[in-house]
Amino acid sequence: MGLVCRKGLGDFFLKTKLVDQIFEIQKGRQDSYSKIIQELNTADIQFLISPHQSMRTGIFCHQIKAKHKISFKNWWNFLVFDHRVVRDVELPDPLRQLSLLADSAVEKNQDLRNQLLAYKTNEKPYALGPAGRLSAPPPWASMSLKASFSGADKSFADLKEKLNLQGFDSKRSVLLFPGSVWATKRWTENGFISLGQQLQKKGHQVFVMGGPGEEELADRVSKQILGSQSLAGKTSIFESALLIIHSALVVGNDSASTHLASACETPVIAIFGPTVLEFGFRPWSAENYVVQRTDLNCRPCGMHGHKVCPLGTHVCMKDISSDAVLGVVQMALKE
Ligand code: SF4
Numbered sequence: 062m063g064l065v066c067r068k069g070l071g072d073f074f075l076k077t078k079l080v081d082q083i084f085e086i087q088k089g090r091q092d093s094y095s096k097i098i099q100e101l102n103t104a105d106i107q108f109l110i111s112p113h114q115s116m117r118t119g120i121f122c123h124q125i126k127a128k129h130k131i132s133f134k135n136w137w138n139f140l141v142f143d144h145r146v147v148r149d150v151e152l153p154d155p156l157r158q159l160s161l162l163a164d165s166a167v168e169k170n171q172d173l174r175n176q177l178l179a180y181k182t183n184e185k186p187y188a189l190g191p192a193g194r195l196s197a198p199p200p201w202a203s204m205s206l207k208a209s210f211s212g213a214d215k216s217f218a219d220l221k222e223k224l225n226l227q228g229f230d231s232k233r234s235v236l237l238f239p240g241s242v243w244a245t246k247r248w249t250e251n252g253f254i255s256l257g258q259q260l261q262k263k264g265h266q267v268f269v270m271g272g273p274g275e276e277e278l279a280d281r282v283s284k285q286i287l288g289s290q291s292l293a294g295k296t297s298i299f300e301s302a303l304l305i306i307h308s309a310l311v312v313g314n315d316s317a318s319t320h321l322a323s324a325c326e327t328p329v330i331a332i333f334g335p336t337v338l339e340f341g342f343r344p345w346s347a348e349n350y351v352v353q354r355t356d357l358n359c360r361p362c363g364m365h366g367h368k369v370c371p372l373g374t375h376v377c378m379k380d381i382s383s384d385a386v387l388g389v390v391q392m393a394l395k396e
Contacts, residue, residue, distance in 0.1 A: 063104075065097060073298040077209035098124045108166070111142070112158050129166040152177065153186045154341040156202055176201055187338040189351060192392040193330075195338075197347040204345050206324045210306050217303050224295060231307045234266045235390070236322075238313030239282050240275035240293075243366035246314050248332040248378050248386075250282055255383035256312065257286035260390070265309075268292050270301060270318065310393055312386065315366075319344050328393045330386065334377040335366040350389045352381055 063082040064074050071083030084100065087093040102125060109127035111118055114135060122130060123141045132138055134145035144166045148157055156177060163173040180199060189195065198204070221229055239253045257267045269283040271293030279293030296304065301318075302325055305311055311322035311329045315336050322329035323346035331344050333353035337360055343351065354360065354377055362371055370377075390396075 063101075065101075068093075070298065073302065076299045077206050077302070079206075079209070094121060101125050110161050112161060114138075114148075131161050131164050131166060133161070149177075149181070150341070151181060152341065153198075153343055153345065155198065155204055155345045156180060157341060159202055186343060192389045193351045193353070194392075195343055195349055195351060198345050204324045205326050206302070207306070207326050210303065210325075213303060217307060220296075220300050220303055224292060226290075228266075229307070230266055232309055233264060234268065234304075234308040235260050235310045235312065236268050236270050236305060236308050237282065238270045238311065238316065238318035240271040240278055240318075241314045241316040241366070243335075244368050245335045245362075245370050245375060245378070246316060246366035248314055248334070248381060250278070252332075252378075252381065252383050252386065253282050253312075254285040256386050256390070257282065257289055259383065259387055261286055261288045263396075268304070268308075270296070270304070272298075272301075272317075310390065312390065315342065319349075322346070323349060330389050330393060332378070332381060332386065334375075334381075335360060335362045335370075336364070337361045340364065348393065350393055352386055352389055353377075354380060 062080045063084060064071065064080040065084045065086060066074065068085040068087045071085045074080045075083055084097045086097060106125065106127035107129065109122060109125055109130045111122050111132040114133055119138050119141045129144055130142045131144040131146065132142040133148040138145060144164045146161055146164050149160060152160065159173065160177055163170045163177060184196065186196060221227060237253050237257055239247060239250065241247045257269070260267050267286055267289035269279040269289060269291045271279040273294055276294040279291040283289045283291035302321055305322050305327050306325040308327055311319065311327055313319045313322070313331060315331055315333045319329050319331040323344040326346050328348040329344050329346065330350045330352060333351055338351065340361070357377055359372055360377055
């Protein structure tokens with residue numbers, strides 16, 4: 062199985078053995094698209110499955126030869142895909158993606174269709190339980206990568222040496238991810254700082270994490286949390302996952318970090334501001350918690366959040382106190 066993805070993401074999918082082959086695209090570079098089309102067209106492709114719905118991806122898929130081409134249905138893509146699935150907005154996104162495999166072109170599609178229908182009829186994926194806990198995903202739709210990391214002890218030992226983390230204690234380690242591409246989706250810096258300070262005082266090891274471009278934010282937060290360490294920009298996605306899988310808890314925003322934590326099955330707290338669970342992007346794991354304000358009429362204010370709050374208040378995040386998040390942390394860590 063092969064995966065076409067953005068440059069920099071492939072390493073994670075190869076190392077976790079989710080795919081056999083990767084084809085990394087450099088966005089905006091036409092020669093990069095052409096090279097991959099050429100490579101793919103030398104292979105005998107049975108299924109081309111595209112969850113991406115942009116016109117650019119459609120044009121890309123049009124140029125690849127495959128026995129069946131499957132994607133979500135929209136008004137123009139009948140020109141490209143011979144199998145088009147209606148994107149069910151009522152399903153959580155992992156199940157929406159799986160629904161592409163429920164298409165008639167794919168073997169055993171009826172079983173999956175039945176499972177999806179039963180889930181939609183019987184489950185309440187966005188109903189918050191005590192401390193904002195959400196239900197676990199069904200086993201047939203698990204995203205768990207635990208098995209992929211079972212032989213990665215040596216990689217983790219090497220990572221600890223590389224990052225100088227010899228004293229890393231899995232039972233006490235809490236990872237904070239303060240970043241998000243969209244500014245309004247970030248909980249406040251002061252919130253993360255205050256939470257981190259309280260966690261350090263309670264004897265936890267706090268690490269502030271982030272991807273490329275989030276180093277300054279992570280460093281600012283970490284500097285205010287005595288004894289914490291910023292690892293932002295120092296780890297690949299695979300290395301971040303290694304740290305996550307060996308940690309007690311992850312706290313982040315509605316962003317990639319909390320989805321990675323879900324896949325690692327590490328307990329995760331996701332703080333939601335301008336976006337809502339009903340968009341389908343809830344943490345998808347057995348032990349996950351959501352902190353959010355449910356009393357604001359302005360939520361949601363956009364599919365992805367904005368760079369600045371349209372009302373200028375940003376109360377969806379500013380009014381979430383560190384004490385409120387700490388209460389959920391204590392529940393998640395069973396303290
Ligand atoms: S409009 Fe409301 S939901 Fe949107 S960013 Fe502002 S406070 Fe948050």
